[in-house]
Amino acid sequence: MIKVMGAFFTTMTGVACLLIVLMVAIILGNILVHGLPRLSWEFVSAEPRTGMTEGGIFPAIFGTVALVILMTLAGVPVGVATAIYLHEYAPQDSKLVNWVRLALQNLAGVPAIVFGLFGLGFFVHFMGGGIDKLVFGGELSFGQPCILWASLTLAVLTLPTVVVATEESLRAVPKAYREAAYALGATRWQAIRRVVLPQSVGGILTGTILAISRGAGEVAPIMFTGAAYYLPYLPHKLNDQFMELGYHIYVLTTQSPDVEATKPILYSTVLVLLLVTFALNVAAVLIRSRIRRRLRGS
Amino acid sequence: MIELKGFSAWFGTAAVLRDISLRILPQEIFGVIGPAGSGKTTLLRSLNRLNDLAPSFRRSGSVTVLGVDISGEAVNFPELRRTAGMVFAVPVPLPGTIRDNLRLGPRFSGRDRNMEPLVEECLKAAFLWDEVKDRLDQSALTLSGGQQQRLCLARTLMLEPDILLLDEPCSGLDPISTARIEDALEELKSRLAIVLVTNNIMQASRVADRTAFFLHGRLVECALTETLFVNPKEKTTHDYISGRFG
Numbered sequence: 001m002i003k004v005m006g007a008f009f010t011t012m013t014g015v016a017c018l019l020i021v022l023m024v025a026i027i028l029g030n031i032l033v034h035g036l037p038r039l040s041w042e043f044v045s046a047e048p049r050t051g052m053t054e055g056g057i058f059p060a061i062f063g064t065v066a067l068v069i070l071m072t073l074a075g076v077p078v079g080v081a082t083a084i085y086l087h088e089y090a091p092q093d094s095k096l097v098n099w100v101r102l103a104l105q106n107l108a109g110v111p112a113i114v115f116g117l118f119g120l121g122f123f124v125h126f127m128g129g130g131i132d133k134l135v136f137g138g139e140l141s142f143g144q145p146c147i148l149w150a151s152l153t154l155a156v157l158t159l160p161t162v163v164v165a166t167e168e169s170l171r172a173v174p175k176a177y178r179e180a181a182y183a184l185g186a187t188r189w190q191a192i193r194r195v196v197l198p199q200s201v202g203g204i205l206t207g208t209i210l211a212i213s214r215g216a217g218e219v220a221p222i223m224f225t226g227a228a229y230y231l232p233y234l235p236h237k238l239n240d241q242f243m244e245l246g247y248h249i250y251v252l253t254t255q256s257p258d259v260e261a262t263k264p265i266l267y268s269t270v271l272v273l274l275l276v277t278f279a280l281n282v283a284a285v286l287i288r289s290r291i292r293r294r295l296r297g298s
Numbered sequence: 299m300i301e302l303k304g305f306s307a308w309f310g311t312a313a314v315l316r317d318i319s320l321r322i323l324p325q326e327i328f329g330v331i332g333p334a335g336s337g338k339t340t341l342l343r344s345l346n347r348l349n350d351l352a353p354s355f356r357r358s359g360s361v362t363v364l365g366v367d368i369s370g371e372a373v374n375f376p377e378l379r380r381t382a383g384m385v386f387a388v389p390v391p392l393p394g395t396i397r398d399n400l401r402l403g404p405r406f407s408g409r410d411r412n413m414e415p416l417v418e419e420c421l422k423a424a425f426l427w428d429e430v431k432d433r434l435d436q437s438a439l440t441l442s443g444g445q446q447q448r449l450c451l452a453r454t455l456m457l458e459p460d461i462l463l464l465d466e467p468c469s470g471l472d473p474i475s476t477a478r479i480e481d482a483l484e485e486l487k488s489r490l491a492i493v494l495v496t497n498n499i500m501q502a503s504r505v506a507d508r509t510a511f512f513l514h515g516r517l518v519e520c521a522l523t524e525t526l527f528v529n530p531k532e533k534t535t536h537d538y539i540s541g542r543f544g
Binding site for chain 2: 179186198
């Protein structure tokens with residue numbers, strides 16, 4: 001009987017694993033089979049033509065990469081600073097810390113579409129409109145959806161990920177290291193800067209990678225805050241709109257005048273989105289391992 | 299050098315040190331012995347205020363280091379910790395090269411220019427120079443345990459302290475590494491005061507000029523090492539050093 005039960009659970013857990021592998025294989029297989037034929041140099045380097053049934057998706061690739069980079073630059077420093085404050089400076093039983101943590105947990109549970117509406121209300125209308133009124137004398141320049149507000153919205157969305165990962169890695173630094181730093185006459189900031197942060201940089205970058213993965217695939221937060229249906233030019237100012245791969249996929253699926261005709265392009269676009277996300281991840285992983293190697297002191 | 303008057307310390311509600319009064323003189327090795335939980339380490343960490351990192355720590359009484367009262371809140375902690383350099387029980391080589399480790403202290407104080415002569419001097423004082431002089435740019439983690447502890451000693455000496463606080467510096471080391479550190483201490487005491495907390499009674503008898511015996515947070519007896527070991531006043535001291543408990 002015990003033997004039978006053992007075999008049963010071994011099989012069941014094995015099947016569960018297999019199911020996951022199978023699903024990934026089906027998704028990737030499907031995308032590869034349908035997406036590869038249309039993939040060409042022209043596809044990744046040219047603009048869409050003739051109602052998006054011809055040409056390429058370069059503006060969307062460019063927009064996605066620019067968006068993710070801006071998001072990272074805006075969100076990661078704030079997230080890391082928050083985590084450092086929470087873990088290193090704030091008294092651990094204070095009300096403020098509990099409130100910040102509660103806020104972060106709630107932030108992590110907010111649906112992406114709500115972030116989109118928040119971005120539209122807060123960034124585009126309140127911030128952007130305010131800037132226009134104060135700086136540009138009421139002329140419309142920042143009070144409209146654009147890449148700046150979209151990346152800031154995404155930065156807010158990914159903030160909890162960065163904070164939690166950073167705090168986790170700060171916690172992992174042994175107490176002995178901090179004490180050694182203090183015993184060598186370090187101020188609190190010097191101990192953090194010279195001893196704690198170098199130790200936890202791996203975890204911080206892991207958080208960044210997770211944030212990039214999450215941010216690069218989100219469509220809902222950028223729908224109202226900056227992504228464009230079609231643009232004949234690349235964004236070159238912070239208040240330009242932009243095309244984005246995820247949003248482009250949404251557009252091709254639902255908004256195109258001829259959905260059947262865009263189907264092959266759709267598959268290839270999905271493939272490119274996966275590849276771009278993957279490439280951004282690999283870049284971050286490479287940076288991380290380089291920094292780690294340098295810190296270990298060759 | 300150091301003077302404690304009626305010093306008591308608590309973690310939470312547990313009293314760790316009770317009413318300690320003692321003096322540590324320049325150019326001596328002051329041994330502190332006692333069983334685990336007797337308050338030796340807390341005493342040591344009271345001298346550079348490292349206990350204050352724990353939120354539940356409380357203290358009363360006064361501690362004076364080089365004539366300055368360090369029991370208040372207005373203490374310059376980095377300055378105090380440079381004056382009273384500490385070496386921990388477990389070697390804590392920080393990531394980076396051997397040279398990085400040595401330069402860390404001067405770097406914190408912003409006086410890290412032209413460090414090479416001092417690096418060599420401190421490594422020699424810690425009896426480590428010959429073993430590492432050709433590999434200063436290798437990771438400190440490549441050193442053996444005994445070498446790491448001597449690196450930590452050299453790293454502390456880079457602060458040019460007046461007092462050296464040693465918390466069981468040889469507890470994890472083999473006899474040869476221990477002998478090297480003891481040799482280093484013998485030479486160092488000509489220019490600074492050394493407080494040596496040790497679980498190894500023989501080590502105290504070998505290197506300490508005076509020795510204090512602690513039990514349950516109280517200072518039982520403090521005397522010249524020879525007197526304490528040959529002719530202890532208290533029975534508990536006698537029992538401890540003859541190995542009857544602890």
